[in-house]
Amino acid sequence: MKKYLVALTTVTVVGLSGVFLSDAVQAETIGEIQDERSSIKADLSDAEAKIADVLMELKELNDEIERVDEALVQNREMIATTEEDLTNTEEEVSLLEDEISELEEVIEIRFDILKGRVKSYQKSGGNIGFLDVLFGSASFGDFISRVTAVTKIADSDTRLMEKQEEDKAVLEEKQDKVMTKLTELKDMKSELEGMNALIIEQQEENEDKKKELKKKERNLLELKAELQVKDSNLAALEEQINRSVTTTESGTNSDGNLTQLSSKTSNKVSSKPVQRVSGNGNLNTAINVGYNHLGTPYVWAGKSPGGFDCSGFVSWAFAQGGYSIPSSTAGLQSTGTKVSYSNVQPGDLVFFNTYKTNGHVGIYVGNGNFIGAQNSTGVAVANMTSGYWKNHFAGHVRRVR
Template structure:
């Protein structure tokens, strides 16, 4: 556009010279010849700068588009997990209802057997309003044959009562086992609901991040268009330059972070620095970081990232917050050193874990940012830090 404007400017000058007298025309030609290098010297750097910056913006747009695709895929994966969790909750609830029904039926059968025992006791052990023992029944025999018959009847009655009592005890135990099973199901269901709520919160955070990235993409597109308009070249140049400076400052902060770990051993330093390549190039996925596909595409949850980072230094640790908090040895906050694990109460107790890197900061996979360095000395993470620090030896 600037080249075209230069051509139009030169044409206008030439046309204007057609109306001038020869002396003025000659002076204008000389002036124009002298002006051309100056104009070229002023405009050409702007054109060259724009030619350099447009590919940079396109590359940045391509990177953001790629990041949006990863976030979008993560959202779809998390939605599938939520749908599965809801299906499991429905199935568990149905099983609980069935258990309750079976328990009611057991109680009814036990009550009926109690009535049978009562009736038999009344029929064979009570007479004339008084209690009669089995011995009295036998002594009341009128003959030896009657005695044998009565003895056989008493044995049969006693055996039947014994079997009923044993069956009663068996079914009582069965009832207790089913009640225990029911309680276990209820506990699992409660935990699953808590996990479900946690996933919902993480999904909302990821959706929020997705929208922010879309806004960034729209702004970048606007800047790309602005670069093509001559009247906005300077403004666009300043904006892009500022972004480059901002990105350079962030890169400097990230590269400076490992310097805080000079006091740690080589293994811990490897643990800390392993994840830096994923900063700004990863996404939080619940259950992520356990497969080669997830690792290649920067898809981690908090415990999956910690497990992977330690594996890069040849150190085996668990892949869940529960297993990680019971690994190594717990130390006080005052003893905290780079490479230690720090825990946070987010959607549940010890719901989030990261790797301390020094200066009140930790690296971890956060639901809103993916792998990033976060400040636990103030704000949200200070509020959520529960004081649990674990050192992996």
């Protein structure tokens, strides 16, 4: 870029000295600018392709994040259901333990009865025969009663022992089922918790990937914006060289000398007060009027809502507020009074070193933002605390009051 600025400076020096910039030099300079613009456009295409790839990756990653989030929700629902089943089963185990305890007491009582019966049977000789019942009877009625009693005792003992075995078998079967269910639920809960941890880990990894892709996207967008600004600046420089040469040629006499040129045409502009002119509005109008024209395209030397360049927009905006200020960055860089960026206020002019020192200007609107005619987006609000504009801001602020 420096060599192009040197070429432009040469145009001015040539005019002052009366020596023409040859067509060959002009063509070579413009040719170099066009070559660099072609290279920049190729870089722009590459950046746009990479942005498209990143956006596709982001879409796929967002789909994956959605699936993982859904899996996490389902898994947590399963864990909640399993925990509820576990609680119910543990209560069932507790009730079963109480039932087992009660049955064990009954079994113990039955066991004591059977033991008593056996002892009594052994004391009576170990065997009660039919004759013992017959001859021991005082009467036939007594005999019938004795036979019935013996039969009932034998049947009762048999039923007692069968019931004992049945109850034990039922309890053991129930206990086995409940304990098996409890073990299965505990295993399931453990497995679900492990799956939950893996899903959360995958969630965190996806979020990290998303942050990286977002950062990559921001960097590519900043690169694209920077390339677009460079291309616009080169186009402006190309136009400026063409105009300078045309002006130099049209302003010479037959001897090849400029008819009117003096040191007053230098880019140096002394600091001067701002003229307040008649008209509706005020500083707030100048600050806010641009919001009605967001998206208005950038046009080289544009000074109206049909199209603005950066200085043309600033001059037009302040005119709506009743201020008359220059419409070139060269004139604006000395307009009003200089203030430090630490004291910047809405309505102050902020300058950026783009293709030249103070090559871009905008109106500060607060919170680190400024409004202006940007090369790549037209009239827009941009942030000067990060990215391209932060890198090209050197602290030059002018207050128009």
